[in-house]
Amino acid sequence: MASPQQHSRILRVGLVQDGRILEERHLLKPGDFTVGQDPKNSLVLPLPDLPASFPVFEYRANQYNLVFNEDMHGRVDLGSSDVDFQTLRTQGMAMQRGDQYVLPLQESARGLVELDKDLRLFFQFVRPPLESEKPRLPPDLQGGSWRSMDRMFLGILAASLLLHFSGAAIIIASEPPPEPELSLDELPDRFARVLMPPKPEEPRKQTADTAQAAAPTEDKPRSSDSDEKPAADTSSKPASAEEAAARRAEVAKKVSGKGLLKILGSAGGGGGGAFSDVLGGSTGGGEIAQALAGAGGVGIATEASVGANGPRGGGSGKVAGIGELGTSGGGKVDLGSKKEVEVSGRVSAATPEVESSDVDREALARYIKARLKAIQGCYERELKRNPHLKGKVMVRFSIMPSGRTGEIEIEENTLGNDAVASCIRTVVRGWVFPFKPDDEVPVAYPFVFTPAG
Template sequence: MASTQQSRILRVGLLQDGRILEERHLRRPGDLTVGRDAKSTLVLPLSEDLPARFTVFEYRANQYNLVFSAGMKGRVHLGSSDVDFEALRADGMAMQRGHQYVLPLQESARGLVELDGDLSLFFQFVPPPPAAEKPQLPPDLRGGLWRTMDRVFFGILAASLLLHFSGAAIIIASEPPPEPELSLDELPDRFARVLIPPKPEEPKPRAAETAQAAAATEEKPQSNDAQDKPAEATRPANAQEAAARRAEVVKKVEGKGLLKILGSSGSGGGGAFADVLGGSTGGGEIAAALAGAGGVGIATEASVGATGPRGGGTGNVAGIGELGTSGAGKVDLGSSKKEVEVSGRVTSSTPEVESSDVDREALARYVKVRLKAIQNCYEKELKRNPSLKGKVMVRFSILPSGRTGDIEIEENTLGNDAVGSCIRTVIRSWVFPFKPDDEVPVAYPFVFSPAG
């Protein structure tokens, strides 16, 4: 059937009162629609009884089908006889499809479809007419590219292109001029100044600064002489002045330090200084007792005198040079502060879990491994209060992600909020191996007591 459809095409015409209003040859197979809609293949005159758009011929499986409804009238020539739409519907020659009927058409089929009143549609299959040639103008009126072109513009464009391309060809064909090599002496001065910048001149010292430096140099020896003069000026001029200065020094030193203690009154009425120096001082002044002191010496029997050592005993006096020492020892003055080690004990009971999704024993094992962090919270406050002990009940929840939810301190008999706050921080960082379907509340008790 495909070959026959290629050899014949569908011809459709619109009739009104026996006069052809419009005619179409469907050179390309496809559906044909009629109606008041402008998108229809055949646009019908305005009529309220006709639908806006209705498919009369459809092309399916390389074959045209006639489509009509139950209220439409018409006839089709099949073979040697004409059959109207009512007979097609009654004999079952047209297949029913919903409210419509479909009749396959052969190349010999032709017919008439009544649309509305005096409007009707005829159809038949005819050989394709020869393609109409495109009308052409006479050769004198056709024109051409040269006639339609602006000749002035074309001349200017051609001359410009010729000039530019000729210049470019000359530049490319010519050899570049040789570049002479310049020696260092032939370089212009401007390049020399850029490559070797001149050395900046040093600023000359001003005359005023030079004079000040010379004056300072001359004054230095004089200042050294001035420092030496006070040493000579402090020397006493005679013996009386020396005695007066010594008495003044003794008076200032007498009431300070060790001399104040030695100068205090003793049991013998001559003062503690007299008790130390013995009766040889005769209870005189401190200056007289220390008049012959010239440093540290070794005491001998001759220097001590016939009286011997105080206390009425006999014996020898040893000097410092006769004492021997053997190394240096270490003396603990107790200045270093030792930190007393404080340890605590933490025990945990069985937790209270309100869901079967979390195993209590597994939860207790998980917390027991991390009990050292809870112990550190307790020992930190135990150093401040050695008698700190009690019980802390922590209530928290395990989320479906395994992390902890809300954490609250339900009971704290320690009386210390810092321990509870530290425990909340530690538990907040835990990630449990459980993945419950819903949030699981847990109550966990911790008992704290000093280890000692």
């Protein structure tokens, strides 16, 4: 046995103009059907004679009712008779409810409601369409996944994927380039310092045995030729006194033109040379040159070597270390530490120029004066380089409705220093003012810089 819902009918409503169906609705779910100018209506019609919303069909007690008023015209086919709205009103076939009339509709009823001169609304009850009865497009017109795709986009995507995967395959298949081996000379210094740290110095160990072995057995002057031919110097002796005197004279002539003896004027005449000028002529340069003529080298005296050969000139003595040496005379010398010279400057600000009543001029001046330390820092940084730097900088900026600083411009700069102006622009850009003007407010503010002291 079939259920009652399978035999029930649904209301079909259509809008007709000049014999053409403009719009059609099937009320699959029972409910009211309203028309009017309100967008919430079931059918929106911009007609001046209709109210904002009028329920033409209302669903009450599992039945549809036709609702109309005295100004509306139309006809209804009740199955047994075809009557108009005037007959329904006069014969009492429609129930009056205020200024409206309500007519219960059976499933066999159908009719026509005139909304305007050329606009009509027709209704009838029809069977609900089954799933198999739904209209379908022909197979040629039915869309699919392939037909819904964008052909151009799909072609570009395929070409891009092919290009990228081909490049990746070529890179993977190719052999990596050989890495050249760099020699130590070709390495940069920063790598050389890391790879080859300096060799730490070996601790010097001096013992009495090594000191005695390193010390010379005889206290004789050394020359540069002593390492190459020590035996020739010790064994060769002048054959006579004249040959020894000639050799000494030749050595004195060679030595006098080099090093300290040349400066002291050992080869000079009777004037004594530079040394005579320094000492004021009290001591002749010739005597000093004669005293230094026999110095052939410099030797290191150790306690062991002195103890082995004995002190010269009789008596007893020993070699003193640096720690055993004392000083006398002058006071304590304080080397101190390097200190940076303190430079300070003064910044004075005049009354700002404000072109709007939304910003209090005095409050703005107090706000900026509280932040003059940052402006003073910009000036003192350049004052260290130029102690005579002074002048005036006029800054023009704007206060935005958010309180932030807008466009900043250096209108005047008599300092002649762009670094100070750039620093001031950076400081002003970070200010957030307590004002919230309705529109952008331009402000001009002068800063006067002078050195302090």
